[in-house]
Amino acid sequence: MYVSAEIIAIVISAAGVVLMLGAALFAGFAWIVRRMDAMELRLCERMDAGDEKLGARIDSGDQKLGARIDSVEEKLSARIDSVEEKLSARIESVEEKLSARIDSVEEKLSARIDSVEEKLSARIDALADEVTGVKIAIARLEGPPRHLVSAHH
Template sequence: MFVSAETFAVVLSAVGIVLSLGTAMLAGFAWCVRRIDAVETKLTTRIDTVETKLTTRIDTVDTKLTARIDAVETKLTNRIDAVETNLTACIDAVAEDVTELTVSVARIEGPARHLFVPGH
């Protein structure tokens, strides 16, 4: 079979164009993948650094807040205990006064004293 030189040149140039375009596209895709990997590595490092800083900061704030809450709790507990002691003392004093008042009222309202014996 006989192929003309022009046909052979056209087929050969078409194959060359397809190979050139394919190689260029493959190189471009490889460059994009390499670039994405570099950006991903950079972002991962940056995110890890920020995460470490935030974790440290949150732990510090948590420690400070825990200490402050414990101090407030202790202070309130002491104040509540003092108020409870005072109220208990006041209630006991009132109870004693009420008992004495009840006895006094009972003496006043008790049976009438007979100084004179009624005559027959």
């Protein structure tokens, strides 16, 4: 089979065009990949810089707030201790006063109870004597017990 020079030129031209288009596509993709890598590096650098700034700001805020919280904690602890001491002293004072008052009331009531007990004991003894006297009087009134059978008939 015989191939003319024109057909060979067309085939070689088509192969050249295909190779050229392939090389152009490859170069275009390589260029896009390079740009994307460069953009990624710039974005990473920006993010790292922003991260460092935010980290420093957060650390500074954390230190300031920590110091402020510690200061407030110390003030409140001192205030609570002061209030606790005052209230403890006040409670002890009230306890002493109430204990003295309770002791006084206990003594008064004990004396009063003893007095009432003595009076009631005397009244009960007197009443027992009276009951004995009443029993004797009733026995005299009733006289000797009557016998059921009488000898005088």
